[in-house]
Amino acid sequence: MKETLSYALATPYAVAKNRAGGILSRLLSRTDLELVGASMIAADEAFAKKYAGALRGRLPSAEAELLAGYAEQSLPSPAGQPRCGMLLLFRGESPCAKLREACGEISGLLAGSRGMPDGTVRGAYGEFAEEPGRASHFEPAVLTPGSQAEADEDLLMMAAFLGGRELMAPGSPGAERTLAIIKPDNWEPRSSRPGAVMDMLARPGLRIAGAKMHGFSPAQAMEFYAPVKAALREKLSGAFGRRAAGVLEREFGFAPGEDASRALAETFGAECAAREFDRLVGFMSGRSPAGASERELGMPGGAKCMILVYEGEGAVAKIRAALGPTNPADAPPGTVRGEFGASVMINAAHASDSAESYLREGEILRIGENPLSGIVLESLGAGPAAGRD
Numbered sequence: 001m002k003e004t005l006s007y008a009l010a011t012p013y014a015v016a017k018n019r020a021g022g023i024l025s026r027l028l029s030r031t032d033l034e035l036v037g038a039s040m041i042a043a044d045e046a047f048a049k050k051y052a053g054a055l056r057g058r059l060p061s062a063e064a065e066l067l068a069g070y071a072e073q074s075l076p077s078p079a080g081q082p083r084c085g086m087l088l089l090f091r092g093e094s095p096c097a098k099l100r101e102a103c104g105e106i107s108g109l110l111a112g113s114r115g116m117p118d119g120t121v122r123g124a125y126g127e128f129a130e131e132p133g134r135a136s137h138f139e140p141a142v143l144t145p146g147s148q149a150e151a152d153e154d155l156l157m158m159a160a161f162l163g164g165r166e167l168m169a170p171g172s173p174g175a176e177r178t179l180a181i182i183k184p185d186n187w188e189p190r191s192s193r194p195g196a197v198m199d200m201l202a203r204p205g206l207r208i209a210g211a212k213m214h215g216f217s218p219a220q221a222m223e224f225y226a227p228v229k230a231a232l233r234e235k236l237s238g239a240f241g242r243r244a245a246g247v248l249e250r251e252f253g254f255a256p257g258e259d260a261s262r263a264l265a266e267t268f269g270a271e272c273a274a275r276e277f278d279r280l281v282g283f284m285s286g287r288s289p290a291g292a293s294e295r296e297l298g299m300p301g302g303a304k305c306m307i308l309v310y311e312g313e314g315a316v317a318k319i320r321a322a323l324g325p326t327n328p329a330d331a332p333p334g335t336v337r338g339e340f341g342a343s344v345m346i347n348a349a350h351a352s353d354s355a356e357s358y359l360r361e362g363e364i365l366r367i368g369e370n371p372l373s374g375i376v377l378e379s380l381g382a383g384p385a386a387g388r389d
Contacts, residue, residue, distance in 0.1 A: 005379045006033075006095035006151040006176050007158070008103060008121075008244040009041070009143040010086040013074060018202035020086045023142055025195025026141060027088065027120050030102040032190070037089030037372035038211045042082060043075040047161050051075065054153055058146060063106050070138055084092035086211060087158060089372055091379075096151050099144045106140065125289060152380055159382075177209060178358050178366065180313040180323075181350040184283065184303040185342065192307060193340060197349055200336050201308065210309030212370045213301030216285040218292055224364050225284070229277045280345055307365060316358065319351045 008027055010020050026232060028035065043051070059067065104120030109128050116123035116173040125141035145151040180201055186193040201207075216224070275290075282288035287301025310319055328341025328348075341345030341347035344366040352358040362368075377384075 001093040010084040021199030025192035029192040031098040033090040033092035039087045040084040042084045048075040072174040123294035154374045159376040163373040176315040182306040187304045206310040208312040209379040218285045218289040220298040
């Protein structure tokens with residue numbers, strides 16, 4: 001069966017309540033679909049009205065009007081209060097049916113808890129209340145199409161809206177921003193871990209200002225981790241040199257002298273440190289730079305990452321605290337690396353270590369650009385995958 005695209009749109013209310021990670025966890029764990037795109041989407045009134053118009057007529061009239069009215073009222077940001085939903089793009093066989101089952105039917109939400117299957121997104125995060133003499137409260141948590149034709153229509157609308165826009169939420173004056181990367185070890189094998197990591201990063205109460213899926217090229221990973229290269233040489237070359245000296249001592253029965261030990265650190269030790277850097281680049285990009293052609297160095301190697309930008313007071317320190325120390329062995333329980341890290345390299349997530357690092361890393365990763373629109377247009381045969389990393 002042909003693989004196609006569909007989407008789940010976590011509502012601005014769900015994102016503001018830091019439920020995006022839980023939503024993603026459920027969608028990843030309850031389907032076999034691949035997450036291929038993500039973007040924050042700050043709808044304006046024109047887009048919300050157009051989207052609401054598409055929703056009308058798709059469901060029984062009462063449900064359709066409820067959803068359409070919700071879209072018109074709740075998707076746009078109030079004046080001076082930037083508010084975003086999170087658009088998640090999935091690829092696979094029958095994605096609309098699978099996402100709809102994982103999200104739960106609107107009819108089940110309106111019927112109350114008994115009408116929602118356990119584990120669905122709306123069962124966990126959807127809200128509906130209607131009392132005599134009081135206005136009803138309706139929060140679907142996520143919006144997703146019911147058929148492929150509906151998905152195609154909506155995705156073209158969203159691609160047109162997002163195309164060419166700065167894909168970062170409008171910033172709050174004076175608010176600090178930082179960057180986090182959910183690393184490749186969270187995506188293979190498929191699991192709920194990416195959502196769980198996002199959920200843990202949400203604990204400090206920061207606002208998500210940007211999101212996108214990303215594939216590093218080896219060249220981009222080498223530039224991104226350039227500050228690490230010198231640190232690895234300084235930290236590891238001596239250690240590898242001493243290990244080499246120990247091997248020689250066991251083999252020949254005497255310890256190398258001071259000059260020989262220094263030479264081992266400067267040559268063999270430095271080469272081992274360089275290989276560790278190549279391993280890091282290969283892990284993040286999916287392709288080792290060693291022996292790669294110039295063309296291969298510039299192409300994504302197949303490893304998947306999710307880039308998130310957080311905003312708020314003390315954002316850099318708060319996200320780094322949520323991650324825990326670089327070495328998972330030193331990370332306390334309840335931190336991302338303490339729960340999910342396996343080694344200094346395979347440690348679940350990265351975060352900027354300063355405001356200056358955020359600016360440098362954001363420029364390398366072009367965080368204001370997003371390939372999502374291009375993926376949609378290419379899949380639907382509506383144009384080239386412009387903007388793809």
